Amino acid sequence: xxxxxxxxxxxxxxxxxxxxxxxxxxxxxxxxxxxxxxxxxxxxxxxxxxxxxxxxxxxxxxxxxxxxxxxxxxxxxxxxxxxxxxxxxxxxxxxxxxxxxxxxxxxxxxxxxxxxxxxxxxxxxxxxxxxxxxxxxxxxxxxxxxxxxxxxxxxxxxxxxxxxxxxxxxxxxxxxxxxxxxxxxxxxxxxxxxxxxxxxxxxxxxxxxxxxxxxxxxxxxxxxxxxxxxxxxxxxxxxxxxxxxxxxxxxxxxxxxxxxxxxxxxxxxxxxxxxxxxxxxxxxxxxxxxxxxxxxxxxxxxxxxxxxxxxxxxxxxxxxxxxxxxxxxxx
Amino acid sequence: xxxxxxxxxxxxxxxxxxxxxxxxxxxxxxxxxxxxxxxxxxxxxxxxxxxxxxxxxxxxxxxxxxxxxxxxxxxxxxxxxxxxxxxxxxxxxxxxxxxxxxxxxxxxxxxxxxxxxxxxxxxxxxxxxxxxxxxxxxxxxxxxxxxxxxxxxxxxxxxxxxxxxxxxxxxxxxxxxxxxxxxxxxxxxxxxxxxxxxxxxxxxxxxxxxxxxxxxxxxxxxxxxxxxxxxxxxxxxxxxxxxxxxxxxxxxxxxxxxxxxxxxxxxxxxxxxxxxxxxxxxxxxxxxxxxxxxxxxxxxxxxxxxxxxxxxxxxxxxxxxxxxxxxxxxx
Numbered sequence: 001x002x003x004x005x006x007x008x009x010x011x012x013x014x015x016x017x018x019x020x021x022x023x024x025x026x027x028x029x030x031x032x033x034x035x036x037x038x039x040x041x042x043x044x045x046x047x048x049x050x051x052x053x054x055x056x057x058x059x060x061x062x063x064x065x066x067x068x069x070x071x072x073x074x075x076x077x078x079x080x081x082x083x084x085x086x087x088x089x090x091x092x093x094x095x096x097x098x099x100x101x102x103x104x105x106x107x108x109x110x111x112x113x114x115x116x117x118x119x120x121x122x123x124x125x126x127x128x129x130x131x132x133x134x135x136x137x138x139x140x141x142x143x144x145x146x147x148x149x150x151x152x153x154x155x156x157x158x159x160x161x162x163x164x165x166x167x168x169x170x171x172x173x174x175x176x177x178x179x180x181x182x183x184x185x186x187x188x189x190x191x192x193x194x195x196x197x198x199x200x201x202x203x204x205x206x207x208x209x210x211x212x213x214x215x216x217x218x219x220x221x222x223x224x225x226x227x228x229x230x231x232x233x234x235x236x237x238x239x240x241x242x243x244x245x246x247x248x249x250x251x252x253x254x255x256x257x258x259x260x261x262x263x264x265x266x267x268x269x270x271x272x273x274x275x276x277x278x279x280x281x282x283x284x285x286x287x288x289x290x291x292x293x294x295x296x297x298x299x300x301x302x303x304x305x306x307x308x309x310x311x312x313x314x315x316x317x318x319x320x321x322x323x324x325x326x327x328x329x330x331x
Numbered sequence: 332x333x334x335x336x337x338x339x340x341x342x343x344x345x346x347x348x349x350x351x352x353x354x355x356x357x358x359x360x361x362x363x364x365x366x367x368x369x370x371x372x373x374x375x376x377x378x379x380x381x382x383x384x385x386x387x388x389x390x391x392x393x394x395x396x397x398x399x400x401x402x403x404x405x406x407x408x409x410x411x412x413x414x415x416x417x418x419x420x421x422x423x424x425x426x427x428x429x430x431x432x433x434x435x436x437x438x439x440x441x442x443x444x445x446x447x448x449x450x451x452x453x454x455x456x457x458x459x460x461x462x463x464x465x466x467x468x469x470x471x472x473x474x475x476x477x478x479x480x481x482x483x484x485x486x487x488x489x490x491x492x493x494x495x496x497x498x499x500x501x502x503x504x505x506x507x508x509x510x511x512x513x514x515x516x517x518x519x520x521x522x523x524x525x526x527x528x529x530x531x532x533x534x535x536x537x538x539x540x541x542x543x544x545x546x547x548x549x550x551x552x553x554x555x556x557x558x559x560x561x562x563x564x565x566x567x568x569x570x571x572x573x574x575x576x577x578x579x580x581x582x583x584x585x586x587x588x589x590x591x592x593x594x595x596x597x598x599x600x601x602x603x604x605x606x607x608x609x610x611x612x613x614x615x616x617x618x619x620x621x622x623x624x625x626x627x628x629x630x631x632x633x634x635x636x637x638x639x640x641x642x643x644x645x646x647x648x649x650x651x652x653x654x655x656x657x658x659x660x661x662x
Contacts (some may be wrong), residue, residue, distance in 0.1 A: 053534045129572070139507055142515040176470060176557040184354025184473040184554045211569045224513045226560055227506040227551075230538025231559045232566035239567050241460070243574075 001029075003307050004091040007036035008060045008078035009098020011294045017097060018044040020300025025049040027301070028308050033091060035082040036060075038160040055082040060098075063293060067101030071109060079103050083110045086286040093287035095278070097295040103317075104140060107281050107288040114316070116323030118145070120283030121152045121222065122290065123159060124229060134163050135174075138279060139226035144293035146189035149173070149219050150197065154326070155282045155319060156217035157199050163310050163317045164216075172205030172215035174224060179204070186221060194219075278303040280310065283319070287311050332360075335422040338367035339409035340393045342625045348428060349375040351631025357381040358632070359639050360411020364422060366413040367391075385596075388412040391429075392504030394624060402440060405505035410434050414441045417617040423499065424611070424618035424638035428626040437472060438612050438619040441577065445647070447654030449476070450481045451614035452594035453621065454490060455560060461544040463495050468550075469610060480504070480550050481528065483642045485657075486613045486650060487548035488530050494641050495547075496574050503536030503546035505555060510535070517552060609634040614650070618642050626649075 018034055018041050020125045025032045026049060034041060035055040038322065045052070059143070060079040061070045074080055079098050085091040087110040094105045108120055119134045121137035136156050141148060153171050160169035173191055177181035180191060182204060194201045202215055209215060278299070281288040287310045289303045310316075336352045338345045349365055356363045357380060365372060367385040376383070390408040392401045393583050405411055410429050416422040418441040427434045439451055452468035468486050472479060484502050491500035504522055506514035511522060513535055525532045533546055540546060543562065551559070609622040609630070618641045622632045641647075 129571075129576075142507060174558060176473060176554055184552075187554075207558045207563075210563045210565045212565065220558075221515075223507055223518075224555060226554055227505060227538045227559060228562045231541045232538075232562050233564035234539045234541045234543065235566045236570050238459075239570055245460075267368045 001093075001308065001311050002031040002033060002085075002091040003028075003304050003311075004033045004035055004055070004076040004082040004085040004094045005300065005304065006079045006082040006094070006098055006103070007041055008057070009096045010300075011063075011097075012296055013097065014041045015044045016296045017300050019297035020295070020304065021048055022046075022052060023297060023301040024308075025052045028304060030304070030308050032284075032304065032324045035085070036078040036109070054260045055081055055085065056178065061102045063099050065102065065104045067099065070099065070102035071105055071272065080106055080110075083107055083288070084264035086288070089113055094100070095289045095291060095300065095303045095307055097278075097291035097293055097300065097303075100290050100293075103288070103290060104281055107284050107286070110129060111284040111286040111288065114285055114320050114323055115285055116327045117155065117283040117319070119148050120281055121148075121155060122225075123156060123223075123280045125280070125281045126211055128211050128213070131166065131216075132160070133211060133216060133218065134164070134169075135158050135210070135218045135220070135229070136282065137225050138229055139222045139223040140281070141222040143223070144186060144221035145325045146186060146193050148188070149190035149221065150193040151177060151283070151323075152196055153199055153201070153217065153219045154197065158318050158322050159280065159282055159315060160216050163315050164214045168200040169216040170177065170202050170214075171199050171217045171219065172202045172209060174206070174218050174220035174228075175204035176206065177204060178206065183210060191221075194291035221269055278306060279308070285316060285320075287316060332424075332639065332642050333362040333364060333422040333427045334359075334635050334642075335366055335386070335413040335416040335497045336362045336428055336436070336631065337413040337425070337427035338365040338372055338636065340427045340434070341622065341631075342394075342428075343627055344376045344428065345372050347627045348363040348631050350628035351626070351635065353377075353380055353383060353449060354628060354632040355635035355639075356382045359386075359635060361635070361639050363635065364413075364416065366416070367409040386412055386416065393435045394430050395536065396430060396433065398430065398436045401430065401433035402436055411437055411441075414438055416620070417619070418442055420613075423642045424620065426620045426622060426631065426634045426638055427635075428609075428622035428624055431621050432622075434619070435612055436622060437616050438617070442615040442617040442619065444614055445616055445651050445654055447658045448486065448614040448650070449482045450479050451612055452479075452486065454487060454610070454611045454613045455556075456495070457542055459542050459544070462497065462547075463491070463498075464542060464547060464549065465491050465495070466541070466549045466551070466556055466560070468553035468556050469560055470553045471612070472553040474554070475517060475552035477517060477524050480517070480521035480552065480616070481496065481524040482654075484525055484530055484532070484548065484550045485528065485653060488652050489649050490611065490646060491547050492612060494644045494646050497547045499531040501533050501545075502530050502548045502550065503533045503540060505537070505549050505551035505559075506535035507537065508535060509537065521550075536658070609637060611637070616651075617647060 057078040123136040124138045160166045278289045278291040388409040414437045454467040455469045491497045609620045612619040
């Protein structure tokens with residue numbers, strides 16, 4: 001197994017990305033390729049690692065660039081070459097902390113969508129006190145048709161079962177009321193489609209089911225998913241800031257800010273999905289892991305571990321087989 | 332000014348609601364009417380208050396009942412009689428912690444929509460470290476057309492200016508990217524309409540702008556608003572639970588759980604919108620305040636204060652005037 005890592009993507013590239021790649025080469029039973037400018041990477045590679053290779057790429061797609069521009073005439077960019085390694089069969093997974101729009105567009109274009117899947121979706125995995133919870137789509141599809149949501153549910157369920165080991169995953173449809181008739185036109189139509197699947201479909205769930213033990217996979221359109229995740233991140237930050245202020249007011253607590261700060265830091269880490277290894281672009285012909293722009297070496301290493309697990313558990317093959325069988329049933 | 336309070340609605344009705352109504356009669360320069368079963372209220376009214384009156388109503392619409400059922404043949408329910416007091420001009424505002432769907436449907440039906448406004452919307456006001464932030468629609472309209480969002484923006488702006496004293500309020504459109512072209516079909520079309528208003532329109536905002544100082548009014552459809560608010564409430568609860576666990580692990584902090592608990596409780600209070608006086612149904616011909624089902628006496632009193640401020644600042648009159656002028660300009 002080989003994992004391609006876009007060494008030039010991310011706020012702390014190439015230093016932290018290369019650092020994370022070396023860590024991954026040390027801890028994983030996988031070959032790692034760092035893709036990028038060899039001169040820029042050299043100071044951070046040091047003695048390197050027997051399982052670490054370099055794939056040269058001279059161009060970089062910057063964070064602010066339009067994803068569309070990345071699709072043509074930028075074949076020598078680090079992210080494009082990293083995705084191409086999977087498309088060419090030279091690697092089985094690709095990891096990038098760079099321009100996520102460009103990375104996803106390139107992944108969809110170069111790797112292609114698995115047969116039978118209407119649209120790829122971004123799946124975010126939260127660690128919860130009860131295990132893991134998956135939410136998708138987290139932003140790839142702003143406007144969805146009901147059958148997209150059904151496919152997201154199928155993909156999320158296969159991923160939760162085959163990669164996270166949850167069996168059978170409980171699937172909920174994000175809505176604004178638990179009863180079947182509640183929701184908007186999209187979710188009401190998707191509800192009907194989901195009832196006709198073999199999924200362990202619980203029906204509607206609400207915002208309060210996030211991070212709870214009520215379901216394992218939450219399905220929504222990419223607009224809703226993106227807004228939820230960003231709002232929750234902000235709510236957590238805001239609450240911590242507020243607690244910080246309250247703590248300063250308390251003379252007792254002021255005496256021991258050290259342990260408290262450490263506690264708070266551990267507590268909030270669970271809200272940052274980059275800590276959990278990044279988001280997964282589900283539905284493309286390959287394992288494609290989207291990391292947060294501010295990923296450090298540990299986050300990159302986690303993402304490589306996540307990629308390793310998905311490849312080892314044959315996630316793409318399982319998805320292809322489930323959707324191929326659906327096609328046969330429907331034909 | 333008279334404020335009608337549905338004494339039978341809410342998890343702690345009538346005891347806490349009546350308690351809150353008496354508090355409101357004590358602190359506000361307003362007459363208060365508690366609407367409900369006089370026998371059920373009697374034990375909690377005690378000696379009453381010179382400015383507190385009772386309006387009898389023998390029926391109660393329970394939390395689980397379908398809002399549609401509340402609209403016919405339930406004229407003797409406490410919430411129906413309380414809304415009727417505003418419709419008849421006997422009160423200027425109505426407060427209920429009962430079945431919110433029934434309360435909103437009754438308010439829209441009996442009070443009517445202000446001329447020129449496409450749909451009433453629920454506005455939730457968050458206290459932030461910088462003042463207040465308003466988000467609407469928080470759940471009244473699951474499916475929206477672009478002109479609904481424009482009207483929400485106009486209503487939210489009038490409310491923020493006339494009742495919260497923010498001038499001129501900065502209005503943001505909730506989306507999934509700051510650039511104009513980002514979003515779904517609804518928000519892209521709404522963006523065009525918002526650019527043509529006289530509002531202080533900032534353009535798109537994101538989930539991370541929630542509770543921040545970047546804008547004062549955030550506009551979204553009722554599906555997105557409802558999901559965001561519930562998800563943030565859950566994220567805050569989950570973070571607190573996590574912090575609680577971390578604190579238990581720390582021997583230093585274990586020695587002083589009292590002050591820490593108090594700090595955390597103060598910090599999370601800001602996330603519960605019932606603490607801020609409840610949500611406002613904007614766009615109907617009257618002041619209608621929707622409280623959380625688990626409102627206690629303090630929350631009911633806050634809601635009455637909120638209602639008092641909205642009436643005193645002539646919110647409904649200002650809305651009517653703004654939308655009447657729009658009609659003239661468009662005609």
